[in-house]
Amino acid sequence: MKFILYGTEISPPVRSVLLCLKALGLECELRNIDLLAKEHLKEEFIRKNPQHTIPVLEIEDGKYIWDSHAINCYLVNRYAKNDSLYPKDHYLHAIVDQRLHFDSGVLFPALRSINYPLFYHNEHEVPEWKYDCIREAYLFCEKFLEHYNYFCGNTLTIADFHFLATITSLEAYIPVHGDQYPRLFAWLKRMQVLPYYNEVNGLPVHKFIELVHQKLRGH
Numbered sequence: 001m002k003f004i005l006y007g008t009e010i011s012p013p014v015r016s017v018l019l020c021l022k023a024l025g026l027e028c029e030l031r032n033i034d035l036l037a038k039e040h041l042k043e044e045f046i047r048k049n050p051q052h053t054i055p056v057l058e059i060e061d062g063k064y065i066w067d068s069h070a071i072n073c074y075l076v077n078r079y080a081k082n083d084s085l086y087p088k089d090h091y092l093h094a095i096v097d098q099r100l101h102f103d104s105g106v107l108f109p110a111l112r113s114i115n116y117p118l119f120y121h122n123e124h125e126v127p128e129w130k131y132d133c134i135r136e137a138y139l140f141c142e143k144f145l146e147h148y149n150y151f152c153g154n155t156l157t158i159a160d161f162h163f164l165a166t167i168t169s170l171e172a173y174i175p176v177h178g179d180q181y182p183r184l185f186a187w188l189k190r191m192q193v194l195p196y197y198n199e200v201n202g203l204p205v206h207k208f209i210e211l212v213h214q215k216l217r218g219h
């Protein structure tokens with residue numbers, strides 16, 4: 001089974017799906033959608049996802065799923081050998097859902113609100129309040145990790161994939177230092193030893209960070 005995933009590995013939600021696919025041992029062909037070249041606004045792509053966001057996963061019978069969170073829930077529900085990445089237990093399931101909504105509603109918007117003016121409106125100054133939103137989100141993460149090694153307990157779940165992709169991208173603006181955010185720092189180190197980490201997140205996020213720094217310098 002080989003999926004087609006539309007997107008680019010520079011994008012955090014695309015990387016969160018690539019992490020999940022790797023964890024499940026599933027193959028995918030990444031079909032590049034260049035956002036800067038506005039390929040996501042072409043009719044052909046809008047037919048797949050009217051919201052024109054990446055990632056979009058094409059599943060076996062020509063059906064499409066978009067939103068990285070919906071994609072990862074689908075992949076685990078459909079293909080995982082056990083439910084550890086997205087537990088069926090109602091309470092644990094709700095905790096994972098809460099974290100996924102936190103990524104959608106708090107973490108990723110903190111990133112998007114800086115990226116969009118930078119990449120699409122050529123603004124090079126980031127207002128301080130946007131940095132404050134990142135710091136506040138990191139402090140919430142410190143709380144979530146208070147008693148556990150991962151974001152939903154002592155076992156890795158899909159929430160960790162989403163947080164990993166978003167937080168390592170937010171580090172382009174505010175790096176996670178061990179003295180300020182010790183639990184988040186330790187969790188990042190824990191995630192970096194995943195065998196597929198470098199390939200699907202580590203190397204692409206460096207490209208993203210380099211791009212952000214170029215933009216901040218006004219290039």
Ligand SMILES: N[C@@H](CCC(=O)N[C@@H](CS)C(=O)NCC(=O)O)C(=O)O
Binds near residue numbers: 011035040055066068
């Ligand atoms: N909640 C969505 C966010 C997807 C998203 O906003 N992706 C950005 C790239 S990182 C995008 O496609 N932007 C183009 C657009 O919004 O038109 C998800 O998790 O898939």
